[in-house]
Amino acid sequence: MDRHEVTKKIISVKVARKMRWADIAEKIGQSKEWTTAAMLGQMTLDAQQAAVARELFDLTDEETAWLQIVPYKGSLPTAVPTDPLIYRWYEIVNVYGATIKELIHEEFGDGIMSAIDFSMDIQRESDPKGDRVQVVLSGKFLPYKSY
Amino acid sequence: MDRHEVTKKIISVKVARKMRWADIAEKIGQSKEWTTAAMLGQMTLDAQQAAVARELFDLTDEETAWLQIVPYKGSLPTAVPTDPLIYRWYEIVNVYGATIKELIHEEFGDGIMSAIDFSMDIQRESDPKGDRVQVVLSGKFLPYKSY
Amino acid sequence: MDRHEVTKKIISVKVARKMRWADIAEKIGQSKEWTTAAMLGQMTLDAQQAAVARELFDLTDEETAWLQIVPYKGSLPTAVPTDPLIYRWYEIVNVYGATIKELIHEEFGDGIMSAIDFSMDIQRESDPKGDRVQVVLSGKFLPYKSY
Amino acid sequence: MDRHEVTKKIISVKVARKMRWADIAEKIGQSKEWTTAAMLGQMTLDAQQAAVARELFDLTDEETAWLQIVPYKGSLPTAVPTDPLIYRWYEIVNVYGATIKELIHEEFGDGIMSAIDFSMDIQRESDPKGDRVQVVLSGKFLPYKSY
Amino acid sequence: MDRHEVTKKIISVKVARKMRWADIAEKIGQSKEWTTAAMLGQMTLDAQQAAVARELFDLTDEETAWLQIVPYKGSLPTAVPTDPLIYRWYEIVNVYGATIKELIHEEFGDGIMSAIDFSMDIQRESDPKGDRVQVVLSGKFLPYKSY
Amino acid sequence: MDRHEVTKKIISVKVARKMRWADIAEKIGQSKEWTTAAMLGQMTLDAQQAAVARELFDLTDEETAWLQIVPYKGSLPTAVPTDPLIYRWYEIVNVYGATIKELIHEEFGDGIMSAIDFSMDIQRESDPKGDRVQVVLSGKFLPYKSY
Amino acid sequence: MDRHEVTKKIISVKVARKMRWADIAEKIGQSKEWTTAAMLGQMTLDAQQAAVARELFDLTDEETAWLQIVPYKGSLPTAVPTDPLIYRWYEIVNVYGATIKELIHEEFGDGIMSAIDFSMDIQRESDPKGDRVQVVLSGKFLPYKSY
Amino acid sequence: MDRHEVTKKIISVKVARKMRWADIAEKIGQSKEWTTAAMLGQMTLDAQQAAVARELFDLTDEETAWLQIVPYKGSLPTAVPTDPLIYRWYEIVNVYGATIKELIHEEFGDGIMSAIDFSMDIQRESDPKGDRVQVVLSGKFLPYKSY
Amino acid sequence: MDRHEVTKKIISVKVARKMRWADIAEKIGQSKEWTTAAMLGQMTLDAQQAAVARELFDLTDEETAWLQIVPYKGSLPTAVPTDPLIYRWYEIVNVYGATIKELIHEEFGDGIMSAIDFSMDIQRESDPKGDRVQVVLSGKFLPYKSY
Amino acid sequence: MDRHEVTKKIISVKVARKMRWADIAEKIGQSKEWTTAAMLGQMTLDAQQAAVARELFDLTDEETAWLQIVPYKGSLPTAVPTDPLIYRWYEIVNVYGATIKELIHEEFGDGIMSAIDFSMDIQRESDPKGDRVQVVLSGKFLPYKSY
Structure with a gap:
């Protein structure tokens, strides 16, 4: 098992x-x-x-x-996802990846937004032109340090 | 050129x-x-x-x-990004991809969150335990239809 | 299951x-x-x-x-399909992809043809030189917006 | 050159x-x-x-x-296209590929829809809910023969 | 099944x-x-x-x-075959591919040799220096047309 | 150079x-x-x-x-060729590869058809239903030996 | 089976x-x-x-x-082997591949060392600084011919 | 430079x-x-x-x-080499890889044949049925140790 | 089994x-x-x-x-690991790989750090700003030799 | 530039x-x-x-x-490195990856060893049987949290 x-x-x-x-x-x-x-x-x-x-x-x-054992993580069967809903997220990373990188570095300097000390909230956003999916991601900024 | x-x-x-x-x-x-x-x-x-x-x-x-010509989009040099900041976003898609899919479908039914009718907002979130990067994504929900 | x-x-x-x-x-x-x-x-x-x-x-x-649960979509076993009939479609995307992109952008501006708000119709087209497969694809145009 | x-x-x-x-x-x-x-x-x-x-x-x-020399064809820089407009076409092949195969075989038997004896027509389709891209593909059916 | x-x-x-x-x-x-x-x-x-x-x-x-249902074709487990006999055929395509392309185009113009309207004949060719495998491939030439 | x-x-x-x-x-x-x-x-x-x-x-x-130096051979830019003419040859290897293997082994036993002691002849074959490309491949059979 | x-x-x-x-x-x-x-x-x-x-x-x-049927050959589960012992052989091909090519061509001209008319012998080679693995590979040289 | x-x-x-x-x-x-x-x-x-x-x-x-700086090693442009001479070596690793592993382990136990403390000798071996390439590889056996 | x-x-x-x-x-x-x-x-x-x-x-x-048979080694299901903990190690190799290479060569000359004559020790390192994982790797330096 | x-x-x-x-x-x-x-x-x-x-x-x-702009990180030309020194590190991740994961989780619970709040020290370790490379890696443990 x-x-x-x-x-x-x-x-x-x-x-x-x-x-x-x-x-x-x-x-x-x-x-x-x-x-x-x-x-x-x-x-x-x-x-x-x-x-x-x-x-x-x-x-x-x-x-x-x-359930209490740390799992081997990763929920996608292929490196580039084939499912249209998940692909759209991959596309966001692909199209906006460099933008996200530039703007976080401009605000915070060299480092990353943590995917571990991280939370996510998915909500319906009512909109007369068609409801929207609103997703709020929040990750701690972790700076690279010199040593 | x-x-x-x-x-x-x-x-x-x-x-x-x-x-x-x-x-x-x-x-x-x-x-x-x-x-x-x-x-x-x-x-x-x-x-x-x-x-x-x-x-x-x-x-x-x-x-x-x-600048006024529609570009061939895609800002990453490899299918799986090597840069740590961008990789964290790919990791979010990898670890949470199936979760995002389940929750959007539970709320909206079959369809996708648009990456075209889409906006993004990146902000610093002050936090005594270390500032956080807050990203709000908003994409129109587009339902699959039968025909 | x-x-x-x-x-x-x-x-x-x-x-x-x-x-x-x-x-x-x-x-x-x-x-x-x-x-x-x-x-x-x-x-x-x-x-x-x-x-x-x-x-x-x-x-x-x-x-x-x-059958009533949204499936993980994707019907091909490999990124580049090996079956000749399906490969011909991949080849159309490969050979005509840039052409399709240019012509849709020329007519509509920056955006995409939706694969979600989308329908397809496959018909036999009689032709004395050999019958043809006629496929009509119809997808809503979704414009990129600035924000 | x-x-x-x-x-x-x-x-x-x-x-x-x-x-x-x-x-x-x-x-x-x-x-x-x-x-x-x-x-x-x-x-x-x-x-x-x-x-x-x-x-x-x-x-x-x-x-x-x-221009009069037969070119080495293929207009995409990667096997899976990163540009959103072209990706939607790849997605159609991915999601509907098996469907297209089934329906052409049901109508015509074993064989393919030619991507060589082939034409394409891209038009704007007016629609009050948002204009659509209509694409008509026409390819000769080529049957496999036994020998 | x-x-x-x-x-x-x-x-x-x-x-x-x-x-x-x-x-x-x-x-x-x-x-x-x-x-x-x-x-x-x-x-x-x-x-x-x-x-x-x-x-x-x-x-x-x-x-x-x-047996009477059109199969999903493709008989090799990997994109580049590992079996030495089949690899030699892949090698022929790799080494002579551009040559075959040049010579067919020189004789016929732009188009392809069909792999559907196609037959193959494999025979032993006696040779004092060691018997040879002789393979005759015959495929209809299909021209690209402008439209 | x-x-x-x-x-x-x-x-x-x-x-x-x-x-x-x-x-x-x-x-x-x-x-x-x-x-x-x-x-x-x-x-x-x-x-x-x-x-x-x-x-x-x-x-x-x-x-x-x-020209007199042995070259690094291989004439295709990708493992799976994108050009339709060359792809048809790759498809022949893909669809008929296992068949070729079976028939050569049935006739000759374990071994390969050489791609080195090899020749190729490409000719136009007149045909009222459309001319055909005829390709004759001849390669020495090389048996595996036990030792 | x-x-x-x-x-x-x-x-x-x-x-x-x-x-x-x-x-x-x-x-x-x-x-x-x-x-x-x-x-x-x-x-x-x-x-x-x-x-x-x-x-x-x-x-x-x-x-x-x-056991008497010619098998589909290939003994490795991935294109680049992960097992350290087998990887070292792949590394030898990677690091010394161009060298082997140059020296065989310098001695024999254009052609290959056969992997079919081939034998291998693996022996322990005693050495005071630590025993060595000695492998002797012998393959017939097969020349490319013009035709 | x-x-x-x-x-x-x-x-x-x-x-x-x-x-x-x-x-x-x-x-x-x-x-x-x-x-x-x-x-x-x-x-x-x-x-x-x-x-x-x-x-x-x-x-x-x-x-x-x-020339006196340690180089980034690797002499092949692709993971699976396309050049026939070098491919034959890759094929040897592919077909005989598991065999080499078994025999070295049977003789020496768990460990590897070094590709660093390693030498190679390439010679012409005269043979009335056609000259052969003889290659002698010698690598120190390095045992895995428990600790 | x-x-x-x-x-x-x-x-x-x-x-x-x-x-x-x-x-x-x-x-x-x-x-x-x-x-x-x-x-x-x-x-x-x-x-x-x-x-x-x-x-x-x-x-x-x-x-x-x-358990007493030498295994085929390799503990990861994909070439680039998807699990975040293991990926961080891959990232270290990716970001610091060239650095590690430069510094080992500067100290030792051309050669490698053995992954066979190798040991590893993983410990908790107490730290008021959050405990750390300390890993000590020790591998014998193996020099390339000329011959 | x-x-x-x-x-x-x-x-x-x-x-x-x-x-x-x-x-x-x-x-x-x-x-x-x-x-x-x-x-x-x-x-x-x-x-x-x-x-x-x-x-x-x-x-x-x-x-x-x-030099003062945050770079796009990643120092290796291929996903699996070909250089023997760097490959040995990739091999360590491959062979010991699951082990590292198990032991860090056993000591710390679910989370990762940071590759950002991270330092590395490379030293020569004298050893009569041949000097060793000693590398000390220190990364902050970052726990996954539920929310």
């Missing part, structure tokens, strides 16, 4: 029972963004969170243990 | 004269995000914007004409 | 029973193009369409539920 | 003189689709067409000769 | 029963080249040919049906 | 002077297939052949010397 | 019974280099050799038949 | 003056294998060797200095 | 029983770094170490035998 | 003047590791450091300005 098989089971149960990520997140007690990532095998649960997941998805002892 | 050479000249002049993107954007009359992307060869300027760029960077007639 | 397994079952049943896509589409109540894409795991069915599919392919409850 | 350099010169002149593909095509005497592909280095001109191009772009003798 | 599994079964039976392609082809009533390609999952059989194959390889109803 | 630059010069002169490979071959005194490959930088000329080439293409001493 | 499964069984039996390649080779009656390659699925056995293998590894009739 | 440019100059001079690697090696005072690798930019020369090279190839002060 | 399956079983047991690598290493009698690599299928155990592993993970005879 | 050209000039001057990184670092006033990385175009200098570099390498005003 490995984490990947646990993820497959969780998704399979979710589809069969027509559950929603927002509801699952409420029970786990974290944001819907973190919870979904965790259920999809990208984050590590603590014992209490794993116990909730066990209830929700009828997990066994070993499956519950796997 | 092609757009790439115009981009190289613009960057070279900007470095030599120690200009800032925020100041350039103010003169172009657009956000600093759009303006930087445009100066880096990803967006198309209208005649008036191109005339400002001409002044700022001592461009020739033909260079100014190139 | 995942969508891929449902797709395999649908194709297997279709081959065993010698069904035709055009007939399946009529029962689903959509075009043959959309229906085939949906049955091949690229589109999301609503409850009514899924109920028809259930009848046609003897699907279980869970399989029927999977 | 090679064809690529001739292409670069043609584009450079076109940008500097703000010419339009539709006008160039009219002078060459072919459709705007074929003419643009030819000017972008994908098609072979006959002597008369090359003579017109010579006038339009101030070509030399050798440059004019190159 | 899919075509790939049918192919695996056919090869497995052929090895176990020590059959020869030439004999199989005679029974199918086509050339050994076409027949072998068909048995290896690259060509589509008609009902009569499939019935013969059914007898030869003890196929089931569904397996026999799969 | 390297062989690649000599090749570029030879092609450039050939285009400017509208020469034909068949005529060049006659002067070099070899087949048009071998001669074209040699002029395209894939084969090594002897002193006499190089002297003829020198005359034909106005080569310098050093350029003539380079 | 395919050759790959036979190879897996042979290796599994060898590990379970703690057999040595040198002993297996002696029983097969060939060098340890050829025998190991054959057992790893790279060479074709004759009937007698296959019969010995059958005894050694408890093979079935069909497994024994597979 | 970088080492690559020095290499290009050395090869260019060697071709123009029709020099032989064996003669160059004799003057450098090392084997022809090491010397060729060094001249092709893969090895580092000491001051005395560089002085000889300076004489032989009319190098400048800076060019001579570059 | 192969080593990979043994590795999967070991990890599965470790997760189910909530064991720690440090404890396993103590029982095996080697460092935690070497032991973990060995348990993950990268190192070869001797008979005694394998016997301990057998006890710890309830291995069978054949599984225990596999 | 871009940073890459400044890097090339710095290296070229360093080779021509036979300077040492250790001496350059002393003048810049930082460690030899950081300084070398900076000179190789991976780090950003402050005004004072750039002024020293200007003196050392005879830089112009614009070149000096470029």
Whole structure:
């Protein structure tokens, strides 16, 4: 058994029972963004969170243990994603990557925006011309230092 | 001559004269995000914007004409970026890609978040534990339709 | 279970029973193009369409539920397709890609032809020198905006 | 000198003189689709067409000769295109590839739609919800034969 | 079930029963080249040919049906083949590709040699210095047309 | 200077002077297939052949010397060729590769068809349904031996 | 069943019974280099050799038949090997490749060292500073010919 | 200036003056294998060797200095070499890689054959059936140790 | 059975029983770094170490035998790792690779730092600004020699 | 002009003047590791450091300005490095990557070792059996947080 098989089971149960990520997140007690990532095998649960997941998805002892093991992360099957929704994000990195780099460096100097000390919030933004997806990303700035 | 050479000249002049993107954007009359992307060869300027760029960077007639031609977009030299700042964004897509997909579909149904009818805002977020980079992305939701 | 397994079952049943896509589409109540894409795991069915599919392919409850979940799209096993029919389409993109880009930009300005708000129609075109495949693609033009 | 350099010169002149593909095509005497592909280095001109191009772009003798040599075709810098407009076409092949294959085979049997005995027509389609790009592709069906 | 599994079964039976392609082809009533390609999952059989194959390889109803479905073609596991015999063919394309292109264009103008309206004949050529493999390829020339 | 630059010069002169490979071959005194490959930088000329080439293409001493140096072979810019004519050959290897392997092994046992002790002949084959390209490949069979 | 499964069984039996390649080779009656390659699925056995293998590894009739079928060769899972021992060989080709090419051409002219009419011998070379691996490769030189 | 440019100059001079690697090696005072690798930019020369090279190839002060700088090694333009002679070596690694691994481990245990403490000797081996290339590789065995 | 399956079983047991690598290493009698690599299928155990592993993970005879067979090494599923922790190491090689090369050559001359005669030690380094990971790598310097 | 050209000039001057990184670092006033990385175009200098570099390498005003611009990082020409010294580091990541991941997670929980808040120290370690390269890497541990 490995984490990947646990993820497959969780998704399979979710589809069969027509559950929603927002509801699952409420029970786990974290944001819907973190919870979904965790259920999809990208984050590590603590014992209490794993116990909730066990209830929700009828997990066994070993499956519950796997949720508390740090997973090998990466949720895409190919380096360039083929799914149109995910590709649009890759395209944003491709088209705006150099821009993001320039503007963060202009404001903060040399360093990066952390993808670890990081959070994400996805919301519907009402708009008469068609609703929009609004995503707020927040990552700590980590400066390169000389030594 | 092609757009790439115009981009190289613009960057070279900007470095030599120690200009800032925020100041350039103010003169172009657009956000600093759009303006930087445009100066880096990803967006198309209208005649008036191109005339400002001409002044700022001592461009020739033909260079100014190139700014008004739709460019072949893509600002990264490799499919998986090697620069740490840009890689972190690729990593976000890699680790959270499936999560973003699940949550947008849960809220909106099948479709995508547009990367064309799209805007981006990058700000410093003060934080006693270390300032953060806050990025707000806003893209129109485009539903798949059956036909 | 995942969508891929449902797709395999649908194709297997279709081959065993010698069904035709055009007939399946009529029962689903959509075009043959959309229906085939949906049955091949690229589109999301609503409850009514899924109920028809259930009848046609003897699907279980869970399989029927999977048809209503947004799939991870992408129908080709490799980045450059090896199948001659599909490769010809890739070749069209390769040989005519820059041409398509130039002509759409000349007519519409900077932007894209949507692959989401999109439809396709494939027809036989009689021709004394040998019949032709005629494909009509229609996608909404989405302009890039400055902000 | 090679064809690529001739292409670069043609584009450079076109940008500097703000010419339009539709006008160039009219002078060459072919459709705007074929003419643009030819000017972008994908098609072979006959002597008369090359003579017109010579006038339009101030070509030399050798440059004019190159236009009449069959070029090494392929207009994209990477196997998966990074430009959003061209990527949407690649995405159509990716998402609908298997569908196109199924429907052509259902109608015609085993074989391909030719990308050589092929024509393309790109038009604006007025639509109150936003104009659309309509593309008509027509390719001869070529059957596989047993022998 | 899919075509790939049918192919695996056919090869497995052929090895176990020590059959020869030439004999199989005679029974199918086509050339050994076409027949072998068909048995290896690259060509589509008609009902009569499939019935013969059914007898030869003890196929089931569904397996026999799969032989009459147009397959997803491509018989190599990697883009650059590792098997020495097949690699030599890839090497011929690599070393002589530009030569073949030049000579066909010199004789026929712009266009291609069809790989669909195509036949192949492989024979032993006796030679005192060591027998040779002689392969005759015949493909219809398809000219590019302007439109 | 390297062989690649000599090749570029030879092609450039050939285009400017509208020469034909068949005529060049006659002067070099070899087949048009071998001669074209040699002029395209894939084969090594002897002193006499190089002297003829020198005359034909106005080569310098050093350029003539380079023709007699064994080149780094390979005439395609990418592993999977983008040019339609050359791709069709790659497709033949892809679709028929396993077939070629099976039939040569059935006739000759384990070994390869040499791509070194090899010749090629390209001819026009008249056909009322459209002329065909006929290519005859002849390569010595080289058996694997146990030791 | 395919050759790959036979190879897996042979290796599994060898590990379970703690057999040595040198002993297996002696029983097969060939060098340890050829025998190991054959057992790893790279060479074709004759009937007698296959019969010995059958005894050694408890093979079935069909497994024994597979050993006499020419395999699809290639023993590495990736184009650039990850295993350190095998990578060192790839590194030798990478670092010394151009050198080997130059020296063989200097001695023999244009052509190759055959990898088919080829043998290999691996021995321990005693050395007070640490024993060495000595490998002798012998391949027939095959000259390119003009035609 | 970088080492690559020095290499290009050395090869260019060697071709123009029709020099032989064996003669160059004799003057450098090392084997022809090491010397060729060094001249092709893969090895580092000491001051005395560089002085000889300076004489032989009319190098400048800076060019001579570059020969004494450790180069970035790797002599092939692609991961899988396209040149037939070098490919044959890659093929040996591909077909025999697992065999070499097995036999070295059987004799020496876990570890590698060094590609650094390594030498190579290339000789002509006379053979009535056609001369052979004999290559002797000798590399120190380096054992993995537990710690 | 192969080593990979043994590795999967070991990890599965470790997760189910909530064991720690440090404890396993103590029982095996080697460092935690070497032991973990060995348990993950990268190192070869001797008979005694394998016997301990057998006890710890309830291995069978054949599984225990596999631990003593030199494995095909390489612990990452893709050439560029997607997991953020492992990617950071790849990034260090990417950003600092040329620096490491320069400094080792400046100190030692041409050669490498061995990855075979190599050890690694990973420790927590207390730091008031946040604890750090300290890794000490030690590899024998192996000089290139001329011959 | 871009940073890459400044890097090339710095290296070229360093080779021509036979300077040492250790001496350059002393003048810049930082460690030899950081300084070398900076000179190789991976780090950003402050005004004072750039002024020293200007003196050392005879830089112009614009070149000096470029040193103070954050560079696009990445010092390797290919995803898998071909240079043996750098490859050994890639091999360490490949063979020990999963081990490093396991041990850091065991000690610290889910998170990464920073490659930004990071330092490196490379030293010679005397050893009677042959001197060793000792490298100490120190990176802050950054924990993933739930939100």
